[in-house]
Amino acid sequence: MLNNTSNTLKPIKTYHISLFIALTMKLLCDQMLGTCATWLRLLGFDTFYTNSNITDDELLRIAEQENRWVISRDKELLFRARKRDMKVCEITTTELDEQLYQILKLIPLDNHHLLSRCTLCNSILQAIDKESVKGKIPQQSYQTYDEFWVCLPCLKYYWKGSHYQKIMKKIKEIKKKTQSLD
Ligand SMILES: [Zn+2]
Secondary structure (H helix, E strand, O other), rough: OOEEOOOOEEOOOOOOOHHHHHHOEEEEEEOOHHHHHHHHOOOOHHHHHHHHOOOOHHHHHHHOOOOOOEEEEOOHHHHHHHOOOEEEOOOOOOOHHHHHHHHHOOOOHHHHHHEOOOOOOOEEEEEEEEEHHOOOOOOOHHHHHHHOEEEEOEEEEEOOOOHHHHHHHHHHHHOOOOOOOO
């Protein structure tokens, strides 16, 4: 994953994006849940998160307007969201795996959306051809892999490197734990 300032990228496979967005569950994480928000994006959830200063009023306004689940450890924020009939998921732990487990118990995961979003900005990744990433990612990764994606707003590149195996392992563990509830 690297940043690059080139504007010569030619995305492919953009045809199903509007349907894709429509089907993705929308979430909002409070400011204490940054790592959790990153993981929710990896799982493919459309996740609002900001670490800049934002008031609870503003968070609630965004969640309400964009029809997002409010995911929070903040009892006051959750209370206010519930009062406004918003969908809420209360997090009661600081442990990441447990947080994800608490969320996925309520909000089902769709495998089709895994690893489809930029972890930095939440945008949907676009597949790009191998030629487009030449010289923009480490040579070894370029030689080893054939599939690449880019976040156009961030110009960050993604491929299924060693981090991908770790992510898939964690996703498998969480899914197994969630399914054992059924
Ligand atoms: Zn991005």
